Amino acid sequence: MRNTDTRHDWSQVEIEALLERPFNDLLFEAQSVHRQHFDANEVQVSTLLSIKTGACSEDCGYCSQSAKYQTELQTEKLLPLEQVVSAAESARAKGATRFCMGAAWRNPTDKNLDRVIEMIQAVHGLGMETCVTLGMLTEGQACRLRDAGLDYYNHNLDTSPEFYGQVISTRTFEDRLQTLAFVREQGIRVCSGGILGMGESRRDRASMLRELANLPSHPESVPINMLVRVAGTPLQGCDDLDPFEFVRTVAAARILMPRSYVRLSAGRSEMSDEMQALCFMAGANSMFYGERLLTTDNPEAERDRLLFQRLGLRFQEHDELQLAAGCGRKPGLEQMATTPEQP
Numbered sequence: 001m002r003n004t005d006t007r008h009d010w011s012q013v014e015i016e017a018l019l020e021r022p023f024n025d026l027l028f029e030a031q032s033v034h035r036q037h038f039d040a041n042e043v044q045v046s047t048l049l050s051i052k053t054g055a056c057s058e059d060c061g062y063c064s065q066s067a068k069y070q071t072e073l074q075t076e077k078l079l080p081l082e083q084v085v086s087a088a089e090s091a092r093a094k095g096a097t098r099f100c101m102g103a104a105w106r107n108p109t110d111k112n113l114d115r116v117i118e119m120i121q122a123v124h125g126l127g128m129e130t131c132v133t134l135g136m137l138t139e140g141q142a143c144r145l146r147d148a149g150l151d152y153y154n155h156n157l158d159t160s161p162e163f164y165g166q167v168i169s170t171r172t173f174e175d176r177l178q179t180l181a182f183v184r185e186q187g188i189r190v191c192s193g194g195i196l197g198m199g200e201s202r203r204d205r206a207s208m209l210r211e212l213a214n215l216p217s218h219p220e221s222v223p224i225n226m227l228v229r230v231a232g233t234p235l236q237g238c239d240d241l242d243p244f245e246f247v248r249t250v251a252a253a254r255i256l257m258p259r260s261y262v263r264l265s266a267g268r269s270e271m272s273d274e275m276q277a278l279c280f281m282a283g284a285n286s287m288f289y290g291e292r293l294l295t296t297d298n299p300e301a302e303r304d305r306l307l308f309q310r311l312g313l314r315f316q317e318h319d320e321l322q323l324a325a326g327c328g329r330k331p332g333l334e335q336m337a338t339t340p341e342q343p
């Protein structure tokens with residue numbers, strides 16, 4: 001069997017060859033790699049909240065929140081702390097162990113960061129892991145987030161360096177890599193992945209995976225989003241991506257980054273149960289749970305509970321990475337172990 005130790009020197013040719021393998025061979029290898037590092041029937045779940053919505057100065061062609069496009073979005077200023085805490089409490093009651101807060105900023109101001117830090121500390125106080133996605137950061141801001149106890153920072157590469165310019169013009173691929181470096185160097189766990197179905201080629205998908213897998217350390221969490229086509233955005237008319245191509249990309253991500261959580265991210269509402277099951281088979285072991293992503297719909301919690309029941313999957317109750325790092329359970333998580341809503 002292929003050597004599955006963590007490698008950081010993958011070539012484009014090797015990754016394209018992976019994506020081209022017969023589907024059954026690719027899935028078998030991905031599932032085998034997955035089982036070496038994870039419980040194959042456990043899925044980590046996070047809940048998302050948009051803490052500042054819309055009016056963003058960037059021009060990401062897929063995004064409902066860019067001020068450049070006429071979408072039906074209701075913009076909203078940075079939410080008050082109490083509203084964030086009550087959303088986190090309700091996510092915890094439903095079984096989420098991580099709370100992810102997203103803000104539609106090109107980058108946060110230092111004043112904005114003060115308020116987000118209060119939110120991170122409050123959510124931590126509930127015994128949940130925290131993740132934020134706030135756009136580009138300076139080194140000093142990454143340091144402040146680390147000091148605040150932030151667990152994960154989400155910042156996606158989104159697509160290949162070659163295709164990037166066709167999707168976003170207001171910042172560069174290099175800018176994204178720079179923020180990821182600041183975050184990683186502060187010791188914050190990195191969540192970084194991309195979006196499929198934006199009209200990119202298989203070569204682009206391989207190139208994006210190569211960028212992620214060849215980072216100095218693999219992102220601890222790798223979200224693979226299916227484009228949610230939002231009316232009013234330049235990418236609203238993109239063709240459907242072949243679902244098997246999506247599953248192949250998940251499988252390749254699992255093989256390339258064997259110890260990372262691969263997150264079956266946006267786009268699940270439009271996926272059949274069978275396709276999601278194939279993604280779990282291919283090594284996806286993390287997802288967003290709860291009716292809303294940031295500005296678009298996610299499957300109803302009830303549909304997900306039913307799906308988990310039918311597949312014999314369980315919600316992960318604590319983060320293996322935290323335990324491996326010797327952090328143990330966080331206060332408050334004991335209550336979670338007996339959460340009544342576990343499927």
Ligand code: SAM
Pocket residue numbers: 062063064102103104105106133134135136154155156158193194195225226227228229230266294
């Ligand atoms: N403004 C910050 C940034 O861009 O980094 C944080 C929020 S942004 C909405 C987070 C990520 O969500 C994007 O990088 C993109 O990968 C994903 N995303 C946004 N809109 C999407 C869509 N319509 N379909 C799929 N993924 C999307």
Ligand code: DTB
Pocket residue numbers: 048064102133154156193194223224225228265266293294295296297
């Ligand atoms: C990620 O990769 N996907 C999430 C999270 N990171 C922040 C966001 C998905 C957004 C989907 C479109 C929306 O709801 O606005």
Ligand code: SF4
Pocket residue numbers: 056057058059060063064065066103104105106135
């Ligand atoms: Fe702004 Fe992030 Fe949307 Fe780009 S993806 S327009 S940076 S909110």
